[in-house]
Amino acid sequence: xxxxxxxxxxxxxxxxxxxxxxxxxxxxxxxxxxxxxxxxxxxxxxxxxxxxxxxxxxxxxxxxxxxxxxxxxxxxxxxxxxxxxxxxxxxxxxxxxxxxxxxxxxxxxxxxxxxxxxxxxxxxxxx
Numbered sequence: 047x048x049x050x051x052x053x054x055x056x057x058x059x060x061x062x063x064x065x066x067x068x069x070x071x072x073x074x075x076x077x078x079x080x081x082x083x084x085x086x087x088x089x090x091x092x093x094x095x096x097x098x099x100x101x102x103x104x105x106x107x108x109x110x111x112x113x114x115x116x117x118x119x120x121x122x123x124x125x126x127x128x129x130x131x132x133x134x135x136x137x138x139x140x141x142x143x144x145x146x147x148x149x150x151x152x153x154x155x156x157x158x159x160x161x162x163x164x165x166x167x168x169x170x171x172x173x
Contacts (some may be wrong), residue, residue, distance in 0.1 A: 051096050054119055058159035064100050065089045067158050071136045072165075073129070074098065088150050092129070093121060115142075116166035117154055126151050126167035139150040 058064035069076045074091040091098040098119070105118075123129050130144060130153055144153050153167040 053097045053099055054093075055099045055101050056118060056157070056159070056161050057101050057105045057133055058157070058161075059102070059104050060158060061089060061100055063158045068098070068100070071132060071138060072163070073132060074121075093139050105159050115154070116162070118161040120152075120164040120166055123165050123167050126153065126165060129153075 065076065067080055068074045068089075068091055074093065077090040077092050077097070079089050088102075089100040090135070091100075093115075130140070133140065133153070133155060138155050140153050140155050142154055144151060146152070148169065150166050150168045152164050154162055154164045157163050
């Protein structure tokens with residue numbers, strides 16, 4: 047059996063703001079902004095072979111007392127510096143700045159709903 051991730055869902059209590067954020071600030075391709083038949087009324091973005099779906103509601107609170115600094119969603123990008131410039135131009139706070147190790151460079155930030163998101167660029171072109 048060949049399996050892969052097909053859908054990732056994130057909650058946002060303001061879907062219009064979240065759609066704007068992921069489309070215009072993060073730069074994802076919006077497939078559907080809502081409306082339509084059952085199951086297709088949620089905003090959908092295309093990430094290679096995966097769909098990012100925004101659901102109306104608040105993100106779940108952390109299950110541990112001390113929140114872990116690990117993203118809800120990590121998106122591979124070809125140009126991290128360009129993505130960071132777009133985030134900064136839109137006044138998105140980058141709490142830890144650009145981080146790096148021998149394998150990759152990345153930046154983490156919170157979306158309007160409070161989900162921790164990461165953009166990552168591999169040093170070798172593959173994550």
